[in-house]
Amino acid sequence: MKFIVAIVKPHKLDDVREALTGVGVEGLTVSEVKGYGRQKGQTEIYRGAEYQVNFVPKVKVEVAVDDAVADNAVEAIRQAANTEKIGDGKIFVFELQQAVRIRTGETGGSAL
Amino acid sequence: MKFIVAIVKPHKLDDVREALTGVGVEGLTVSEVKGYGRQKGQTEIYRGAEYQVNFVPKVKVEVAVDDAVADNAVEAIRQAANTEKIGDGKIFVFELQQAVRIRTGETGGSAL
Amino acid sequence: MKFIVAIVKPHKLDDVREALTGVGVEGLTVSEVKGYGRQKGQTEIYRGAEYQVNFVPKVKVEVAVDDAVADNAVEAIRQAANTEKIGDGKIFVFELQQAVRIRTGETGGSAL
Amino acid sequence: MSGADTAWILTSTALVLFMTLPGLALFYAGLVRAQNVLSVLMNCFAIACVISIVWLVAAYSIAFGDGGGAQQWWGGLGKTFLSGVNIDSVSGTIPESLFFMFQMTFAIITPALIVGAYVERIQFSFVLVFSVVWVLLVYAPVVHWVWGSGFLADMGVIDFAGGIVVHVTAGVSALVLAMMLGKRRGFPNELQPPHNPGMTMIGAAMLWVGWFGFNAGSALAADGAAGMAMTVTHIAAASGAIAWSVMELVLYRKASLIGAVTGMVAGLATITPASGSVGPIGGLVLGLAGGVICFTVTQMIKQRFKIDDSLDVFAVHGVGGALGTLLAAIFVSTALGGNGLADGVTMGGQLGVQAVGIIIVAIWSAVLTFIIAKLIGTFVKFRVSEEDEVQGLDLAMHGERGYHNL
Amino acid sequence: MSGADTAWILTSTALVLFMTLPGLALFYAGLVRAQNVLSVLMNCFAIACVISIVWLVAAYSIAFGDGGGAQQWWGGLGKTFLSGVNIDSVSGTIPESLFFMFQMTFAIITPALIVGAYVERIQFSFVLVFSVVWVLLVYAPVVHWVWGSGFLADMGVIDFAGGIVVHVTAGVSALVLAMMLGKRRGFPNELQPPHNPGMTMIGAAMLWVGWFGFNAGSALAADGAAGMAMTVTHIAAASGAIAWSVMELVLYRKASLIGAVTGMVAGLATITPASGSVGPIGGLVLGLAGGVICFTVTQMIKQRFKIDDSLDVFAVHGVGGALGTLLAAIFVSTALGGNGLADGVTMGGQLGVQAVGIIIVAIWSAVLTFIIAKLIGTFVKFRVSEEDEVQGLDLAMHGERGYHNL
Amino acid sequence: MSGADTAWILTSTALVLFMTLPGLALFYAGLVRAQNVLSVLMNCFAIACVISIVWLVAAYSIAFGDGGGAQQWWGGLGKTFLSGVNIDSVSGTIPESLFFMFQMTFAIITPALIVGAYVERIQFSFVLVFSVVWVLLVYAPVVHWVWGSGFLADMGVIDFAGGIVVHVTAGVSALVLAMMLGKRRGFPNELQPPHNPGMTMIGAAMLWVGWFGFNAGSALAADGAAGMAMTVTHIAAASGAIAWSVMELVLYRKASLIGAVTGMVAGLATITPASGSVGPIGGLVLGLAGGVICFTVTQMIKQRFKIDDSLDVFAVHGVGGALGTLLAAIFVSTALGGNGLADGVTMGGQLGVQAVGIIIVAIWSAVLTFIIAKLIGTFVKFRVSEEDEVQGLDLAMHGERGYHNL
Ligand SMILES: Nc1ncnc2c1ncn2[C@@H]1O[C@H](COP(=O)(O)OP(=O)(O)O)[C@@H](O)[C@H]1O
């Protein structure tokens, strides 16, 4: 199994979710993160003082998939999250050793 | 070493922490996440408009353990987090290459 | 490629970011987490009732790097985040199978 | 001059300003996405600032000046910059400066109500220019017609505290603007839920309290009329909330906080024009009617007509204000506990006058809003870019973020 | 009728409503888990709405009507729906509609105080039914006994602004309800800390300001009695907060914000019955006594008796109100700066009367609350399911969530 | 005694307390890091509590007592603990207890304004001790000089509602304290942005509304002077906000919410001393001048002088208050719509008196603040440890956390 972590722009979350559903993914986990990269943060000005806010809000999408689905899932995320603007984010793929569904105790691919 | 990521229901956090302590785990890291899966989100109704909230609040527990402890830890989480209701969550296990304790520079199992 | 996850004290975030920039890392992702470990949480007292707050606020820094940079990056984080006090946190290193830059579709080291 | 009346109107002025700042601002800000919270607060705050100046410069004069031969239509420019008004000037039993201030707070909240129509997508500069022109061309003249001895006053229209003047003008203009501006991205099915209903409730509570100044202050005296206006206002707020909640319970099996406070506002908008005429039973019925009817129209506007009047300004204020204006003609009747119709006026006659008043003002508001928005649109950007809309107006328009926690 | 008195009571009415909406609502909402914030706000808001109607329909009449032969016990039903009251009706020096409104705001806040006992686990429908019945059977009669020429008034009990009427009734009933309902999951050792102490402080600040209307408004006049009531109220609030904070400093070495504001409320509850009788020194002593004693009882209830009166309604309001009622008999003495006892009354005698008043009302409140809750419990669910409790009442009861950030 | 005046000052007292609790507290709390939010709220709240007692014990007497032979300098100790004041005591046309209370709210907000200078790094105990001594040695004497028949009153200085008494004393003392305490970690380039600008706006709105009590209440009567004071106050608030926003637009191309509300406060501080003297045009000009000049000084203090007067107390209040005090001498002129100079006084003469008043009070404030802080520093810790500063004062000083969501 593979574990895919995608850092995407917040407003692309729904598109990514739908794209993943399209390739058969049934579950995923998201969290709010802040990113630092080529896309620079904002300068916010308060009462004449400039505050450099280095981090840009992003959403992290985590999804565990069977090996067979992995490439499709990566491609689905890539297309759904792409706005062709800087800061679109990254996809990282990890080897997943084991997955367990807590409710049933199922393991492996059937736990996803 | 193994790195265990568990997505569980928020109110099960304390039970999971205690169960892990029970099998000798001394540290862990948690974060708020939102999940999407078989357990469907809520429909929230505001002024007559229905909002489909697709994501359900969950807690992610991350814990690095020695290989020897891994199976026990997974089982401890599974039992503690299980309510036998849909949405109880998943446990994912990864191979962990290296661990470092920042304060002392210790590495490997003694860093945990 | 390696994927480094560091759990550090919140006020050390800027130092860590600068240290990583120093060794050539150009992007990273951070999130708010809560930690449990040797550093004990606070006892908060409200109207005479004691609340044991077990979890301490931490920041999780995630950074994907080329194999060549990995050791330097770990060391940079370690030094920047070290206050020699309990609770300074951990660094975990994973094998990263694939990385994709969403905007361009670049993969591998050039995606970072 | 009466010190007692002055004391109460000084207080009422503070209460009505409080309705907008921070009441209405919070009420609206809780209903939008977290990325637009400051933008909503800023709209309300900035409107309060610029309209205060506009009121001083010309709008007060247009509304309450002596229009001479044109008195039917407007008050002229004789009172611009409060010329001729000093600490000894009196208006009725209170200082004129105070009357000017009390009325200013109405002039502030009315365009601020319209904010609910265009949140999360409008260009900030458009808000400012539109509000200024709208107060000069729509609000101030209507005030004159109804409260400044204009032609609707002559006709005998009953509008104690602004059902027509405030709620119909704002509600109708909101609807027109919302249609011109278009829907928010995702409307109606993929919107994000209100980011902080508690904030909305705090704002609502402040509106309720402040409305005592609005309606009981409109008696312009500390007397039994003020006491009764406060009573019926309060009863209508409570019964509006109950009516809305019951509708929700029946339809969705749960009564929401946002529903309850919206019903409260509907009840308050409905009682406003009638608060000087009706008794407690009138307050109860108007509140219930406002709750039920505004609830129904809210659903229709969103679900049937798919108009993104985002925070339901028309359905709650426009409809509530018009409804109360009509019902005032009925519940003014002494048989129903009211203060009675003017001598020689029949209920049917009064109802006709009320309807005519509503229709004329609704048309005026709609047409003028359309023209003003079109004209301003030729030189000020109307709607933000899609990217700015997605990112949120706080950062895009004001360079700030509502919540910084990391 | 006095315009000046009317002006001040119009204002006071707004202030006391403001105490509940949003003051008390925020005070309580900050102290619960984030998943229950809306539920607490909704409890307070819904109580305000339904009790307003109940007050109009019958409770005002029970409290302040003319009970004829039964005048010792209740006011009868002659004033239901404010029958016979119009804009010319007067009560003392103010319009009767206004007196009705001012008293209504007390009738709203009293059951809303009880909310603190049952947060985070009660069924919403139970809250509504219980509050309605409780106001009719507990609150309104007690008002009549003390302020409506009932038997406690005849006995000469001193309760200027509601130490017995408001705080003892609410505090005792809260304790009974809390015991009947049972503890929250996790009480007392694994509760989650207050999710937003800043929200609690905002509410507390509004309570402080609003309490000026509560106590100084209870003079029902704009005069020296109102001025002195405001003064002693303020001093007691400040000294209550200081006393509580000093206790915390001594015991825990840190003074918390929540502690300070709780002490403030304790000081205010304590001065309330005495605010028409004592002078500044009395205010100071009552505030300090309230802070210290309510602090101590708060600890005892939680730690010794393990009763989950969740937000300490009994320990703060019940105990503070009773304490102040007793101390009023002492600090009314002119030697201590007070206004003096009634002619021919001794301090000991007055103290006895005060004690009797407290005891009778406490018993009445406890017994009736028990019976009412039992009866209602036969047809309305009392406590939510464990799953709903864990998930939080916002979603379970109202289908909403307090904070949406993603 | 006038009931009407009493009614208005009762209300004004509530309004001015509301300015501090929760107005100013929220205004400041939104501007700091999330880890210091409770600490700021607690500073304001605790100051309100201890100063209330100080005011009762001695400060009121120092300010408004009869100083006999030393009347030029202080009021003596004859009125400590309000001795001799009962419900019949009168001050002007209102009860003396009420005058005491109204002035107390000024004594509370003035040291609370200074909080803005030292947030996020000061030891809580230092705040308390400093505020107490400062009110006794700086504030109360200055009140006496200007409002209590002291030597500045004799000189004929114009300071209607506290430009010198409140804003210059607080502003100058804030600057001195900020320099003594040193910069926050990260100042000026790596600070974290305000954690909740919306909270700041809510506080600002409450300040605006409450300022009606501050300035129009300073008329101590419900009359035309109060009405006009309210008018010019409001106009100055609006124009101050507009001026600041325009400066931001020109310099940074975006108008921020925090900028707008800061400009509002600048406008209000500027009009305060002049609010009993000028007309609407004066209000407009003073507001604009306050906005522009305070904006400029804010930048200078931070960027040129690198002084971490963290929330700009000096630049906004000190400078605004002084500016308004000077401009009062000009816009009091009837030609500019004002009420006119006292008989026989020239504009130049008055300007001189105003300048002398500002300078004497500024020097007194600076020198005394320096001495007091040095002395207190010998036995109370001044600044928290670096670790506590990093962790945040909420946990370090008060053992609480502002936001608990997990
Ligand atoms: N090496 C990295 N490790 C972890 N996260 C990264 C890394 N580089 C970038 N990111 C994440 O990806 C986001 C987008 O990266 P950025 O460089 O701004 O844009 P792009 O990938 O389009 O060139 C960043 O905000 C950050 O969250």
Ligand SMILES: Nc1ncnc2c1ncn2[C@@H]1O[C@H](COP(=O)(O)OP(=O)(O)O)[C@@H](O)[C@H]1O
């Ligand atoms: N394939 C997946 N990858 C990552 N997270 C998942 C995946 N499937 C489920 N999850 C997480 O697990 C949670 C529970 O899954 P769900 O399908 O609702 O219930 P269950 O596992 O009990 O059948 C989800 O809310 C989500 O956070």
Ligand SMILES: Nc1ncnc2c1ncn2[C@@H]1O[C@H](COP(=O)(O)OP(=O)(O)O)[C@@H](O)[C@H]1O
């Ligand atoms: N086994 C573990 N797995 C995951 N995270 C851990 C683990 N042990 C510690 N942590 C994280 O590291 C943080 C610091 O650990 P702690 O034991 O308090 O201090 P130290 O590492 O300095 O001895 C914890 O708060 C937690 O977030």
